[in-house]
Amino acid sequence: MAETYTIRYQAENTYEHPVIEATWQFLIVPEENETQTGVEIRFENSAGAPWELSTNGFGFAALRVRNRYALQQIRFEASFRLTKTPVNPFDFQGQPPPLFDPETLGELPFRIAFATFLKETPLTCLPKDAEAFCLQPGAGLLENLQALNTWVYQTLQYTPGVTHVGTTLKEILDMRKGVCQDFSHLFIGIARRYGVPARYVSGYLHQGRGFFGDAQMHAWAEAWLPGLGWVGFDPTNNLLAATDHIKVAHGRDYEDCAPIKGILFGPGSNESRHAVEVQSQQ
Amino acid sequence: MAAKTKNIFTDYDRNPKLFDEIYNQQGKVTKVYRKLLKLYGKHSINDYYDLNSRAKASFYNQGITFRVYGDDKTNEKIFPFDLFPRIIGAEEWDHIEKGVIQRCKALNAFLWDLYHEQHILKEGIVPVDLITSSANYLDQMKGLDPPGGIYNHISGTDLIRHTDGHFYVLEDNIRCPSGVSYVLSNRTALKRALFGVFNHYNAHTVTNYAENLLDLLETVKPHGVDAPTTVVLTPGMYNSAFYEHSYLAKTMGVELVEGRDLFVENDFVYMKTIHGPEKVDVIYRRIDDLFMDPLEFRKDSALGVPGLFAAYRKGNVTIANAPGTGVADDKAVYTYMPEIIRYYLGEDPILRNVPTYHCSRPEELEYVLEHVRELVIKPVDEAGGYGISIGNTLSDAEVETVRNTVKEHPRKYVAQPIMSLSVHPTYIEETQSFEQRHVDLRTFTVLGPDREFVLKGGLTRVALRRGNLVVNSSQGGGSKDTWVLKKDDDHAG
Numbered sequence: 001m002a003e004t005y006t007i008r009y010q011a012e013n014t015y016e017h018p019v020i021e022a023t024w025q026f027l028i029v030p031e032e033n034e035t036q037t038g039v040e041i042r043f044e045n046s047a048g049a050p051w052e053l054s055t056n057g058f059g060f061a062a063l064r065v066r067n068r069y070a071l072q073q074i075r076f077e078a079s080f081r082l083t084k085t086p087v088n089p090f091d092f093q094g095q096p097p098p099l100f101d102p103e104t105l106g107e108l109p110f111r112i113a114f115a116t117f118l119k120e121t122p123l124t125c126l127p128k129d130a131e132a133f134c135l136q137p138g139a140g141l142l143e144n145l146q147a148l149n150t151w152v153y154q155t156l157q158y159t160p161g162v163t164h165v166g167t168t169l170k171e172i173l174d175m176r177k178g179v180c181q182d183f184s185h186l187f188i189g190i191a192r193r194y195g196v197p198a199r200y201v202s203g204y205l206h207q208g209r210g211f212f213g214d215a216q217m218h219a220w221a222e223a224w225l226p227g228l229g230w231v232g233f234d235p236t237n238n239l240l241a242a243t244d245h246i247k248v249a250h251g252r253d254y255e256d257c258a259p260i261k262g263i264l265f266g267p268g269s270n271e272s273r274h275a276v277e278v279q280s281q282q
Numbered sequence: 283m284a285a286k287t288k289n290i291f292t293d294y295d296r297n298p299k300l301f302d303e304i305y306n307q308q309g310k311v312t313k314v315y316r317k318l319l320k321l322y323g324k325h326s327i328n329d330y331y332d333l334n335s336r337a338k339a340s341f342y343n344q345g346i347t348f349r350v351y352g353d354d355k356t357n358e359k360i361f362p363f364d365l366f367p368r369i370i371g372a373e374e375w376d377h378i379e380k381g382v383i384q385r386c387k388a389l390n391a392f393l394w395d396l397y398h399e400q401h402i403l404k405e406g407i408v409p410v411d412l413i414t415s416s417a418n419y420l421d422q423m424k425g426l427d428p429p430g431g432i433y434n435h436i437s438g439t440d441l442i443r444h445t446d447g448h449f450y451v452l453e454d455n456i457r458c459p460s461g462v463s464y465v466l467s468n469r470t471a472l473k474r475a476l477f478g479v480f481n482h483y484n485a486h487t488v489t490n491y492a493e494n495l496l497d498l499l500e501t502v503k504p505h506g507v508d509a510p511t512t513v514v515l516t517p518g519m520y521n522s523a524f525y526e527h528s529y530l531a532k533t534m535g536v537e538l539v540e541g542r543d544l545f546v547e548n549d550f551v552y553m554k555t556i557h558g559p560e561k562v563d564v565i566y567r568r569i570d571d572l573f574m575d576p577l578e579f580r581k582d583s584a585l586g587v588p589g590l591f592a593a594y595r596k597g598n599v600t601i602a603n604a605p606g607t608g609v610a611d612d613k614a615v616y617t618y619m620p621e622i623i624r625y626y627l628g629e630d631p632i633l634r635n636v637p638t639y640h641c642s643r644p645e646e647l648e649y650v651l652e653h654v655r656e657l658v659i660k661p662v663d664e665a666g667g668y669g670i671s672i673g674n675t676l677s678d679a680e681v682e683t684v685r686n687t688v689k690e691h692p693r694k695y696v697a698q699p700i701m702s703l704s705v706h707p708t709y710i711e712e713t714q715s716f717e718q719r720h721v722d723l724r725t726f727t728v729l730g731p732d733r734e735f736v737l738k739g740g741l742t743r744v745a746l747r748r749g750n751l752v753v754n755s756s757q758g759g760g761s762k763d764t765w766v767l768k769k770d771d772d773h774a775g
Contacts, residue, residue: 021545023577025577025588050547052547052548052549054592055592055595055596057421057592058421058422064577064592066588109404112400112404115410115413118414119415252421261577261581263576263588265584
């Protein structure tokens with residue numbers, strides 16, 4: 001049954017020196033798609049700077065703000081409403097579930113069609129000698145990826161503050177710790193190693209159900225299964241991404257999905273704080 | 283003084299193994315140069331020395347300079363200019379012109395395909411990994427239609443003439459090819475110094491470049507714009523080609539802007555002026571893809587305009603050359619050019635390609651590793667002559683280093699046989715005489731949906747060090763004015 005979600009996103013940026021003509025871009029608007037409809041947007045900022053709804057390079061909705069007057073602090077507050085229809089990730093629509101078949105995945109038209117989500121990026125590059133989960137040929141692809149999801153969940157310990165947005169898979173595997181983006185990058189890196197197209201997803205997770213990563217923006221992964229399409233995997237919580245995951249954007253890795261980007265020039269440090277709240281009503 | 287009366291070519295030391303553009307194998311003067319030599323023959327080398335000094339001073343005074351990266355930031359150099367012009371006959375030029383247009387059209391079709399249906403990859407003619415592993419392939423460009431369907435509005439095609447007398451394409455430059463301003467200032471300098479000589483030939487003008495470029499840029503304006511506002515976007519005065527950026531803006535009569543002079547609002551681009559914001563429709567950008575928009579590409583770029591790519595995506599501004607063209611002038615892609623031309627145009631290539639070995643292919647890698655001394659090894663993604671190793675100039679230790687580097691990153695390198703560039707008599711200050719120096723030729727092509735224009739001239743670059751084969755200005759090269767003769771020029775005299 002469809003649920004209505006209300007999401008609040010807050011960010012507060014503080015700068016050591018006054019900034020002028022800065023541009024901020026927020027990739028925080030829930031995507032309109034088959035299961036997410038009727039997205040409503042409210043957005044405001046403490047500087048009263050005008051904002052616009054634009055897109056990022058991959059066509060996802062982006063909110064952009066440019067200030068005309070010097071400021072040392074700015075607060076942004078967004079709220080969204082949308083209706084979400086639950087998805088059943090096991091609905092194969094009468095098709096036999098696909099097997100993990102390296103040969104089919106290696107076919108040229110397939111590799112070309114999914115090239116964007118098959119290539120290594122600096123954040124999803126798996127060290128050559130890394131001991132990592134191995135997909136089993138002949139077994140179901142969904143089962144394989146679920147096992148991978150569980151392996152990532154068990155291998156890494158959810159630990160905020162030890163990694164940053166540029167942490168590589170090598171560092172993550174050495175530490176065996178990280179947050180949702182690290183879990184997702186590891187899942188993606190391994191899936192791509194086996195020729196399974198995988199992409200990074202940024203979004204929100206329904207709160208109050210005891211999941212990891214619900215007070216911030218969340219991240220998970222989507223993998224392409226022949227006959228099924230893109231299926232969401234949340235390795236941070238060892239779940240398939242279904243009803244409780246509200247998608248904002250996808251990309252090759254975190255870089256394409258950074259929720260906030262601030263472009264400003266000048267000396268001095270800055271500090272940024274974020275908070276997220278997600279509520280639902282049936 | 284004996285020198286006073288000595289003819290300027292008396293001491294010209296001609297190496298018969300090299301292809302001299304002026305003297306054939308038998309030592310006879312090539313047809314197009316006969317009149318020139320007759321005219322020059324009336325002068326002594328001392329006259330020439332005076333002329334050369336004056337021309338040099340004029341370059342300094344006009345501020346026609348360039349910068350070399352890695353040097354001190356304040357180090358501006360003049361682009362050494364040689365007063366002995368290169369002449370290309372009408373027929374020969376016709377062949378070159380047809381050849382470069384063919385390449386530019388094929389490259390444009392290739393780029394359209396790479397960012398749309400990707401037929402050439404699906405048919406396995408160009409390997410998919412070559413494209414997807416290229417840092418210059420912009421996934422963001424997939425499915426976007428650049429205005430007029432044009433990606434490489436401006437191309438700089440580098441040609442050389444090998445010992446066999448044939449022209450070969452060495453490189454296609456379709457990101458931000460530079461050098462055209464030197465063509466124009468070389469012509470000005472030459473006419474100023476040697477008008478009497480220039481006037482004896484019926485050569486094509488080169489001063490029509492800017493008007494052709496501006497016309498083209500206006501034909502690819504965004505949909506719905508009547509009288510477009512065009513700007514030249516420069517990274518700023520520390521860029522090696524800043525002189526050119528300002529020159530082109532000035533001659534086209536448009537504003538020269540830096541990223542900070544522009545801003546984006548509601549997906550339209552505006553320029554800050556003293557009269558308030560003015561909408562910008564066409565940007566001739568001379569900054570690299572990854573520095574264009576810090577929100578979309580490198581976020582540390584202070585050169586770009588936040589939101590520019592979103593405006594481009596919406597079709598509200600034209601960017602020339604289009605973002606993502608760099609994938610097609612990759613040196614590894616170069617080697618597929620004959621196939622690319624046949625595939626899209628159904629024609630045989632008019633200009634020759636230098637045979638190339640891909641270090642990414644195991645059997646070719648093996649050949650390269652065994653024959654380093656006979657090859658030029660080039661990184662696939664560096665411009666400006668950086669990182670090139672010429673096998674026969676290396677010490678044993680250097681050969682070993684090259685081998686190891688290539689073995690470690692085979693995808694990053696290609697190798698080509700050492701092509702012997704043709705030579706041209708060039709005035710050398712140290713010896714105060716003419717000596718043979720290797721030259722190449724950069725041509726400039728402007729491509730639009732309904733037009734193509736090749737500048738009838740080009741930049742003849744000279745490797746000033748004896749025996750040196752690298753002609754880039756950043757590697758200590760000079761240049762010559764290049765005359766393309768009109769069909770009716772009676773140059774046989």
